Amino acid sequence: MRNFWQLIIDxxxxxxxxxxxxxxxxxxxxxxxxxxxxxxPPSAIGYxxxxxxxxxxGHTIVTLEEVIIGFLIAVxxxxxxxxxxxxxxxxxxxxYPIVIASQTVPIIVIAPMLLVWIGYGLAPxxxxxxxxxFFPVVVNxxxxxxxxxxxxxxxxxxxxxxxLSFYLKIQLPTxxxxxxxxxxxxxxxxxxxxxxxxxxxxxxxLGYLMIRSKPQFQTELVFASIVILSTMGVVLFASIVILERxxxxxxxxxxx
Amino acid sequence: MLSQSGKxxxxxxxxxxxxxxxxxxxxxxFLKVLHDVHFYAxxxxxVSIVGPSGCGKSTFLNILAGLDQPDSGTVLISxxxxxxxxxxxxYMQQKDLLLPWRNVLSNVILxxxxxxxxxxxxxxxxxxxMEDFGLSGFENDYPHSLSGGMRQRAAFLRTMLTDRTxxxxxxxxxxxxxxxxxxxQQWLLGLLSGFWNKTIVMVTHDVEEALFLSDRVYVMSPRPxxxxxxxxxxxxxxxxxxxxxxxxxIEIKSDILSxxxxxxxxx
Numbered sequence: 152m153r154n155f156w157q158l159i160i161d162x163x164x165x166x167x168x169x170x171x172x173x174x175x176x177x178x179x180x181x182x183x184x185x186x187x188x189x190x191x192p193p194s195a196i197g198y199x200x201x202x203x204x205x206x207x208x209g210h211t212i213v214t215l216e217e218v219i220i221g222f223l224i225a226v227x228x229x230x231x232x233x234x235x236x237x238x239x240x241x242x243x244x245x246x247y248p249i250v251i252a253s254q255t256v257p258i259i260v261i262a263p264m265l266l267v268w269i270g271y272g273l274a275p276x277x278x279x280x281x282x283x284x285f286f287p288v289v290v291n292x293x294x295x296x297x298x299x300x301x302x303x304x305x306x307x308x309x310x311x312x313x314x315l316s317f318y319l320k321i322q323l324p325t326x327x328x329x330x331x332x333x334x335x336x337x338x339x340x341x342x343x344x345x346x347x348x349x350x351x352x353x354x355x356x357l358g359y360l361m362i363r364s365k366p367q368f369q370t371e372l373v374f375a376s377i378v379i380l381s382t383m384g385v386v387l388f389a390s391i392v393i394l395e396r397x398x399x400x401x402x403x404x405x406x407x
Numbered sequence: 408m409l410s411q412s413g414k415x416x417x418x419x420x421x422x423x424x425x426x427x428x429x430x431x432x433x434x435x436x437f438l439k440v441l442h443d444v445h446f447y448a449x450x451x452x453x454v455s456i457v458g459p460s461g462c463g464k465s466t467f468l469n470i471l472a473g474l475d476q477p478d479s480g481t482v483l484i485s486x487x488x489x490x491x492x493x494x495x496x497x498y499m500q501q502k503d504l505l506l507p508w509r510n511v512l513s514n515v516i517l518x519x520x521x522x523x524x525x526x527x528x529x530x531x532x533x534x535x536x537m538e539d540f541g542l543s544g545f546e547n548d549y550p551h552s553l554s555g556g557m558r559q560r561a562a563f564l565r566t567m568l569t570d571r572t573x574x575x576x577x578x579x580x581x582x583x584x585x586x587x588x589x590x591x592q593q594w595l596l597g598l599l600s601g602f603w604n605k606t607i608v609m610v611t612h613d614v615e616e617a618l619f620l621s622d623r624v625y626v627m628s629p630r631p632x633x634x635x636x637x638x639x640x641x642x643x644x645x646x647x648x649x650x651x652x653x654x655x656x657i658e659i660k661s662d663i664l665s666x667x668x669x670x671x672x673x674x
Contacts, residue, residue, distance in 0.1 A: 311494025
C-alpha cells in the first residue's frame with residue numbers, strides 16, 4: 152500500500168503538467184477560435200473517442216495484433232540470433248555485421264517493397280514491426296551475455312562445466328536484465344513500426360484510419376488515433392516492466 | 408592413486424609439484440612468473456603460500472586448478488597430471504562469485520548441478536551443512552541481502568560440496584573486515600579439523616593468517632616467484648586465536664615478515 156502511494160506521489164508532477172497542457176490547449180483553441188479541422192480541442196477528441204468507439208476499437212485491435220505478433224517474432228528471433236552470436240565466434244563474425252547493417256536500411260524504404268512482394272494484409276506490417284524491433288533485442292542480449300564476469304567463467308571451468316552449461320546457467324540469466332532493457336525499447340518502436348506499415352498500404356488499423364481521416368478533415372479522428380496509439384505504447388511498456396519484476400524477483404532490492 | 412615411482416612415502420602426498428616454471432607473454436618478450444617451484448601437501452594438510460603481490464601466486468593456483476599449464480616441471484594432484492586437472496580440483500577465488508539470481512541454497516549446489524546430480528538430491532545434501540556453515544534460515548535469501556561473512560561462507564560451502572580431495576583458496580578472507588576475518592578463520596579451522604579431511608592449498612599475503620591456519624607455509628619471492636623459505640607451523644591443533652600472541656608465533660611471524668620485506672626492498 153505504501154508503494155501505491157509512493158507511485159501516486161512520483162507520478163503527480165508529470166500528471167499535473169499533462170493536465171495543464173490539456174487545459175491550455177482547450178482554452179487556446181477556444182480563445183483564438185481555431186477551427187476543428189485544423190486543431191480540435193481536447194474535449195472534441197475526448198468526445199470522438201467516446202462517440203466513434205466502435206470504429207476506433209476495430210482499428211485498434213488490428214494494430215495491436217500487428218504489434219504483438221511482430222514483437223513476439225522479433226523477441227524470439229532476436230534472442231536466438233543473440234545466442235548464436237555469443238555461442239560461436241564464427242557466427243559472430245558472420246552475423247553481427249549483417250545485423251548492424253540491416254539497421255542502416257531505412258524501414259520506410261523497405262515497407263513499400265514488402266507491399267509489392269507480399270501484398271496487403273497482416274504479414275507485411277508484422278514484418279515491419281519485427282524488423283524495427285529485433286535490433287534492440289539482439290544488441291542488448293549480446294551485450295548482456297558478454298558482460299559475464301570472467302572469474303565466473305573460471306569458476307565454472309574448475310567445476311567442470313561445459314560450454315552449454317555455462318551458457319544455460321550463467322550467460323542466459325546474466326543477460327536477462329539486459330534483454331528486458333531491449334524489450335522496453337523494442338515495444339516502444341513496435342508501435343511506430345505498425346503505423347509505418349499501415350501508412351504504406353493497408354485497409355485497416357489506426358495508421359490507416361489516420362491516413363484516411365486527414366484528407367476528409369476529420370482531424371479529431373486523427374488525434375483520437377494518436378491518443379490510442381500512445382496509450383497502447385504506454386500500456387505495453389508498463390506490461391514489460393511488470394513482467395520484468397515478476398520474472399526477475401532477485402533484482403528487487405538489489406539496486407535502485 | 409600414487410605415482411608409480413615405487414618410492415614409498417609415509418604420508419600420502421596429495422599435491423606434488425616439482426620444478427614448476429611458467430612464463431607469460433608480456434608485449435614482445437616473455438615474463439618469468441614462476442621459476443623452479445617445489446611444493447607439496449599431504450592429505451588433510453593446510454598449506455599456505457605467502458608472498459608480495461605480483462609474485463605469481465595466482466598463476467600458481469591457476470596451474471593447480473588446471474586453468475593454466477606449466478612450461479616445465481611436473482604437477483600431480485591426487486594422481487592427476489596438469490593436463491587433466493581442470494574440473495578435478497576445487498577452486499575458491501577471491502570474490503565470492505555468488506549468482507545474484509539464485510538464492511543461497513541454489514547457489515551452493517551449483518557445482519553439484521554441473522556434476523549432474525539432480526537438484527532435489529543436491530538440495531538435500533546441501534541442507535545438511537547449512538547449520539555448520541551458519542546459513543540455516545537463509546536458504547531462500549538472495550546473496551545481496553547477506554553480510555560479507557555469510558557470502559564467503561556460502562562460497563566455501565559451494566566449493567566444499569563439489570567433494571574434491573584438494574581445494575585451492577585464493578585469499579579467501581581478503582574481502583572481509585578484520586573482525587569478520589578473525590572469526591571466519593577460527594570457524595574454518597574448526598570445520599576442517601572436524602569432519603572435512605580435505606587438503607587445502609591457500610594463497611594469501613597475510614602472514615598471520617597463513618601461520619594461524621596452516622601446517623606449513625611457503626614464502627615466495629617477488630617475480631619470478633620462487634620458494635624462498637619453507638616454515639613448518641609447530642602449533643598444536645586444535646588452535647585458537649590466543650596462539651597469535653605466543654612468543655613462538657610472533658618470532659616465526661616476524662622472521663617471515665622480515666624475509667618478505669627484505670626481499671621486497673632489493674627487488
